[in-house]
Amino acid sequence: MTDLPLHELAIERHIAAPVSHVYKIWMERLPEWWAPKPWTTEVVEMDARPGGRSAMNMVSPDGEVSPVEGVFLEIAPEQRIVFTDAFRAGWIPHPPFMTGIFAFAPDGEGTAYRAAARHWDEATMQSHSEMGFEAGWGAVADQFKALCEETWVAR
Template identity: 55%
Template sequence: MHELTVTRLINASPETVYRVWTTRTQEWFAPKPYTTPRLEFDLRPGGRSWMEMQAPDGTLHPHEGVFLEVVPNRKIVTTDAFAPGWVPQGPFMVSIFTFEPEGSGTRYTAVVRHWREEDKKTHEEMGFEAGWGQVCDQLAELAERN
């Protein structure tokens, strides 16, 4: 597998982390100083996953895909291999987000699987570890305050 992973132990219940993930996404999804000004989620298998991240210079980075699996409070799987209606598009990754109880908190894990080694390397060069790590920290901060 051409896989990249980040994980955090978050001092909040899986239900709280999931709720923040799904309802306050625009507040944590982009590594600061990037923002997520527009977002549309239809949280069901086949539902649309669409967002725009905005760079500090105003450049927009759209990302569209579909949800493959949604298990409330436990797991969300998305891919950019399809647009809504199962329309194929150039795939880059499948993302698997899990919310597992651990002690009094949640083990949050984001796994990103790429079709090709070159895509994985590109994602690493884009700053996957730092960017997705920062995003995990932002999610944790919001969840731990709620």
């Protein structure tokens, strides 16, 4: 194992719902929480398997569209989801920005959720931080947590 720096930014939340429910909400209801409100998310394709395409559009309130596309690298149900924007579907290289790692682990009667962005270098990580990683990914994690807990209580 190497001691290379991960150039990682991460957000963690405790979600008062079991891992199975949290994972299901991540996979099935992504448009409801992925973008910080008032932005919305339109899923173009989510082929949740290693090598499968992950494509969505984040849409601003005034209609500005920010496409997000990459491929899934790992899907470990109820444990981890990993994707990167370094490739398009079909392993077509694309200038990389990050690898996203979403982890789910039992935590008492709930779930420890961790959303991390790993970057190729320190400068890219710093740029992502300055773009508002903490506020943006934090808002999204809060939206995700709220949806998971609301839908679990409603059961």
